[in-house]
Amino acid sequence: MPDDRLQALVQRLREFSAAKQWERYHSPKNLAMALAGETGELVAELQWLTEDESRAPEPERLQRIRDEAADVFIYLARLADALGIDLIEAAHAKMDRNEARFPAGSAPGHR
Amino acid sequence: MPDDRLQALVQRLREFSAAKQWERYHSPKNLAMALAGETGELVAELQWLTEDESRAPEPERLQRIRDEAADVFIYLARLADALGIDLIEAAHAKMDRNEARFPAGSAPGHR
Amino acid sequence: MPDDRLQALVQRLREFSAAKQWERYHSPKNLAMALAGETGELVAELQWLTEDESRAPEPERLQRIRDEAADVFIYLARLADALGIDLIEAAHAKMDRNEARFPAGSAPGHR
Amino acid sequence: MPDDRLQALVQRLREFSAAKQWERYHSPKNLAMALAGETGELVAELQWLTEDESRAPEPERLQRIRDEAADVFIYLARLADALGIDLIEAAHAKMDRNEARFPAGSAPGHR
Numbered sequence: 408m409p410d411d412r413l414q415a416l417v418q419r420l421r422e423f424s425a426a427k428q429w430e431r432y433h434s435p436k437n438l439a440m441a442l443a444g445e446t447g448e449l450v451a452e453l454q455w456l457t458e459d460e461s462r463a464p465e466p467e468r469l470q471r472i473r474d475e476a477a478d479v480f481i482y483l484a485r486l487a488d489a490l491g492i493d494l495i496e497a498a499h500a501k502m503d504r505n506e507a508r509f510p511a512g513s514a515p516g517h518r
Numbered sequence: 519m520p521d522d523r524l525q526a527l528v529q530r531l532r533e534f535s536a537a538k539q540w541e542r543y544h545s546p547k548n549l550a551m552a553l554a555g556e557t558g559e560l561v562a563e564l565q566w567l568t569e570d571e572s573r574a575p576e577p578e579r580l581q582r583i584r585d586e587a588a589d590v591f592i593y594l595a596r597l598a599d600a601l602g603i604d605l606i607e608a609a610h611a612k613m614d615r616n617e618a619r620f621p622a623g624s625a626p627g628h629r
Numbered sequence: 630m631p632d633d634r635l636q637a638l639v640q641r642l643r644e645f646s647a648a649k650q651w652e653r654y655h656s657p658k659n660l661a662m663a664l665a666g667e668t669g670e671l672v673a674e675l676q677w678l679t680e681d682e683s684r685a686p687e688p689e690r691l692q693r694i695r696d697e698a699a700d701v702f703i704y705l706a707r708l709a710d711a712l713g714i715d716l717i718e719a720a721h722a723k724m725d726r727n728e729a730r731f732p733a734g735s736a737p738g739h740r
Numbered sequence: 741m742p743d744d745r746l747q748a749l750v751q752r753l754r755e756f757s758a759a760k761q762w763e764r765y766h767s768p769k770n771l772a773m774a775l776a777g778e779t780g781e782l783v784a785e786l787q788w789l790t791e792d793e794s795r796a797p798e799p800e801r802l803q804r805i806r807d808e809a810a811d812v813f814i815y816l817a818r819l820a821d822a823l824g825i826d827l828i829e830a831a832h833a834k835m836d837r838n839e840a841r842f843p844a845g846s847a848p849g850h851r
Contacts, residue, residue, distance in 0.1 A: 436568075448670075489573070497585070558777045558780015558783070562773075657794040661786045662783065665780070683772075723807060
C-alpha cells in the first residue's frame with residue numbers, strides 16, 4: 408500500500424503503462440530519451456525570458472510550464488521505477504554529499 | 519510541517535540554497551538550464567547501451583544513473599518550488615488528461 | 630566574402646536576426662537554451678523507435694527529423710557565431726584529440 | 741571529392757568511426773542521445789552566467805564552450821550523415837520558411 412504521495416503516483420503510472428501495454432516501449436533507454444524531449448520543451452518555455460521574467464511568468468505561460476514540468480516528472484518517475492530507484496532517497500543521498508562539498512558562500516559549481 | 523517525503527525534500531533543498539545564498543542564481547531560467555545539463559548526463563549513461571542492456575545495467579553504472587537521476591530530480595523540485603508548482607498534483611492533472619487521450623492498445627505518442 | 634557553404638549560412642542567419650532585431654534575445658545563454666529545446670524535439674522523434682527502425686525512418690518522420698536537425702544546426706551556428714567560434718575548426722581540433730585518445734577497436738566512451 | 745569544409749569534416753568523421761568499428765553503435769537513435777548529452781554539457785557551461793556574462797566568457801570557459809560546441813556539432817553531423825541529410829540545405833530550407841513566418845519586429849517564437 409502506497410505510504411506517500413510519490414509512491415501513489417508511481418503506482419498510477421505503472422498501472423497506466425500496463426493497461427496501455429507500453430512496457431515494451433518503456434525501456435530505461437527510451438524513457439531517458441522521453442525525459443530529454445520533455446526537458447527540452449520545458450527549457451523552451453523559458454528561453455527568451457530574462458531571469459527576472461522567469462521568476463514571475465504570466466498565468467498562461469506558468470500553466471504551460473506546470474504541464475511540461477509534470478511531463479518531465481512523469482518520465483523521471485517511470486525511469487526510476489524501471490530501475491528500482493527511489494528518487495527521494497537518491498536525492499537525500501546526493502544532498503548528504505553536497506552538504507559536505509560546498510562551503511557556505513561558495514558559488515554553485517557542478518564540475 | 520512537511521506531510522510527506524517530497525515536501526520534506528523540497529524543504530531541505532530550500533534551506534540548503536538559503537544557507538549557501540544561492541537564491542540569486544536559482545532563477546527558474548537558470549534552474550531549467552541546470553535541469554537540462556543533468557538530464558544530458560543521465561542520457562549519456564544510457565546512450566551506447568541497447569534497450570535490453572538498459573533494463574539491467576551493471577551495478578557501477580546503475581549507481582551513476584541513480585546519482586544523475588537524483589540531480590535531475592533536485593533541480594526539477596527546485597524549479598517547481600520556485601514557481602509554486604506541486605509536482606505530484608501537476609503530474610496527476612496531466613495523467614487525468616492522458617487517460618482520456620490514449621485508448622488502450624495505442625502506441626505511445628509524444629506530442 | 631563567404632568562402633564556403635557554412636560561412637554563407639552563418640551570414641544569412643546573422644542578417645536575418647539583425648533584420649528582425651533579435652540580437653538582444655540572442656545571448657549565448659539564450660541560444661544554448663534554444664539549442665537544448667530543439668535537441669529535445671529531435672530526440673523525441675526517435676524515442677520510441679528501435680535502433681534498427683531509427684536507421685530507416687518512414688519518409689514523413691525523416692522529413693520531421695530533417696527539420697529538427699536544421700533547427701539544432703541553426704541555433705548551434707548562431708551560438709558559435711556569437712562567440713567567434715569556427716565550428717569546423719573546433720570539430721577538427723576535437724577530432725585530433727579523439728584520434729590520440731581512442732585506440733582502434735575500443736568501445737565509444739565519453740567520460 | 742569533398743567540395744567544402746563541412747563535407748570534408750563529415751568524411752573525416754565517417755572514416756574515424758569506420759576505423760574504430762563504431763558503426764554498430766552509431767544508430768541515429770544512439771547519436772541523438774549523444775547529441776543530447778553533449779548539448780547538456782554545453783548548457784551547463786552557461787547555466788549560472790547572466791546573459792551579459794555569457795556574451796563575454798573568460799578565456800578558460802570560452803575554450804570549454806568551444807570544445808562542447810564541437811562535440812555537439814560532431815554528433816549532429818554524424819546523425820545527419822547516417823540519414824542522408826545535408827545540414828546546410830536543410831537549414832536553408834528552414835530559413836526560407838522562417839522568412840515567410842516572422843514579420844520584422846516580432847519577438848522570437850519557439851514553436
